[in-house]
Amino acid sequence: MPAVAERPEFTPPPEGSLLRSLSFAIVAHLLLVLALSLGVQWKRDDNTLAVEAELWSPTAQEAAPKPVETPPPPPPPPVVEKPVVQPPPTPPVRSDADIALEREQERKAQEKARQEEAERQRKLAAQRKRQDELARQEQAKKDQAKKLAEERKREDQAKAKRQQDEERLAKLHEENLRRIQGLAGATGSPGATGTALRSSGPSDSYAGRIRARVKPNIVFTDDVPGNPMAVVEVRLAPDGTIIGKRVSKSSGVKSWDDAVLRALDRTEVLPRDVDGRVHTPMELVFRPRD
Structure with missing residues (x-):
């Protein structure tokens, strides 16, 4: 009972000595080599007897032909499976209810x-x-x-x-x-009806004085029918210098209008009126046969 208590029932047995196990292995291998040697020797002796033994017979006999080993048949060719052609699927038959x-x-x-x-x-x-x-x-x-x-x-x-x-x-x-x-210093005549201290218009002789100043400067040699009239508006400085001019009414003959304007450019300065005043702007009338 005490020995059972010291060695549990399911524990593995104690291992043996290593030398003992090695000895058993060497003996088993030697026995195996000996058995193989005896088998090979026995087979060798049997072949020697088959080659060297001769049989004599009172009558001559011919030996049978040596059996010819037939070659094994060639392996069968591999079977090639043909692809299975599936028939086209048949369309399903639809009922009237499916169509509807x-x-x-x-x-x-x-x-x-x-x-x-x-x-x-x-x-x-x-x-x-x-x-x-x-x-x-x-x-x-x-x-x-x-x-x-x-x-x-x-x-x-x-x-x-x-x-x-x-x-x-x-x-x-x-x-x-x-x-x-x-009004007490007015300069008009006794029969004047104006209200200004002096008359603002040009005197009667002023147009003649201007014509006498400008006419010598007109250069015009064309022969025109009739006596066309050119009206020119002139603006003057306080000293009478011509600072602006334009044809306010054409004579219908451009060469005559241009001749009048060139004459005013040559004149440059117009005379003052009798009272020393300069009237501006004023319109001057020119005709070729005046």
């Missing part, structure tokens, strides 16, 4: 597509309507701003006109006051 169902599905799909297209067109129309409304509102704002600008411009113009009228009236009032105050 398919048509109903197509009709529903077309109806859905029409509804979606109608909804898209409705949204596009609503969007265009909103854009048009915004454009109208923007145009209305521009028109209102333009109207206000025009009204403001008219008001400014009316204000400027009122101011000009007021200035003109004030100036006229001032001139009237000066005229009234200077």
Whole structure:
């Protein structure tokens, strides 16, 4: 009992000595080599007897032919499997109910597509309507701003006109006051009906003096029918220098108009009136046969 208690039932047995195991292995190998040697020797002895033994017989006998070993048959060719051609699938036979169902599905799909297209067109129309409304509102704002600008411009113009009228009236009032105050120093004749201190128009002899100054400077050799009249507006400086000229009414003969303008350029300075004044602007009339 004590020995059982010291060695449990399921524990492996204790290992033996290594030398003992090695000895057993060497003996087993030697026995195996000996058995193989005996087998080879026995086979060798048997072959020797078959080659060297001779049999004698009182009658000559011919030996049978040596058996010819037939070669093994060639292996069969590999079997090539032909591809199996599957017949085309036969279309399934549809019943009237399937056809009717398919048509109903197509009709529903077309109806859905029409509804979606109608909804898209409705949204596009609503969007265009909103854009048009915004454009109208923007145009209305521009028109209102333009109207206000025009009204403001008219008001400014009316204000400027009122101011000009007021200035003109004030100036006229001032001139009237000066005229009234200077009536005692007037230089007109007893039968004069004017209100100025002196006459502002040129004297009777002033036109002749200007003609006498300008005519020698006219160079014109063309033969024109009649006696065409050229009217030239002349502007003078306070000393009588010609500072501007233009043909206010053409004679119809350009060469005559140009000759008059060139003559004024040569004249340069026009004489003063008898009272020493210079009248500007004034219109001068020229005819080739005057």
